[in-house]
Amino acid sequence: xxxxxxxxxxxxxxxxxxxxxxxxxxxxxxxxxxxxxxxxxxxxxxxxxxxxxxxxxxxxxxxxxxxxxxxxxxxxxxxxxxxxxxxxxxxxxxxxxxxxxxxxxxxxxxxxxxxxxxxxxxxxxxxxxxxxxxxxxx
Numbered sequence: 001x002x003x004x005x006x007x008x009x010x011x012x013x014x015x016x017x018x019x020x021x022x023x024x025x026x027x028x029x030x031x032x033x034x035x036x037x038x039x040x041x042x043x044x045x046x047x048x049x050x051x052x053x054x055x056x057x058x059x060x061x062x063x064x065x066x067x068x069x070x071x072x073x074x075x076x077x078x079x080x081x082x083x084x085x086x087x088x089x090x091x092x093x094x095x096x097x098x099x100x101x102x103x104x105x106x107x108x109x110x111x112x113x114x115x116x117x118x119x120x121x122x123x124x125x126x127x128x129x130x131x132x133x134x135x136x137x138x
Contacts, residue, residue, distance in 0.1 A: 003063045004061070004062045007060075008058040008059065008060040016058070017035075017038055045076055046074060057073050
């Protein structure tokens with residue numbers, strides 16, 4: 001079978017309704033949902049006014065001049081974005097990285113002040129916390 005993968009043309013965007021309907025998992029093939037299900041707001045978010053947002057992209061597969069499949073992406077507010085995920089990762093990593101450093105700095109101050117009992121207890125806490133972190137990371 002010869003096929004072409006290409007950007008979808010704007011006049012073909014209405015086909016996204018068909019592909020969205022086909023993408024809905026329906027385990028009971030004898031009792032399929034009406035195609036009108038795609039008019040629900042929670043599904044319309046994927047296709048409504050497609051191409052009006054800067055991050056809307058669509059590629060389609062064409063066979064013998066007919067579009068037979070499509071894949072499209074849209075950055076949807078509230079569902080997160082790569083930028084949000086990156087920022088969350090950096091914030092979490094920064095926190096996890098700084099936490100042991102702050103603990104170690106406090107431990108060193110206790111040693112400088114000759115508070116060995118408290119320093120020993122703190123060292124045990126630091127050790128337990130690091131074991132937990134290592135368990136999460138592995």
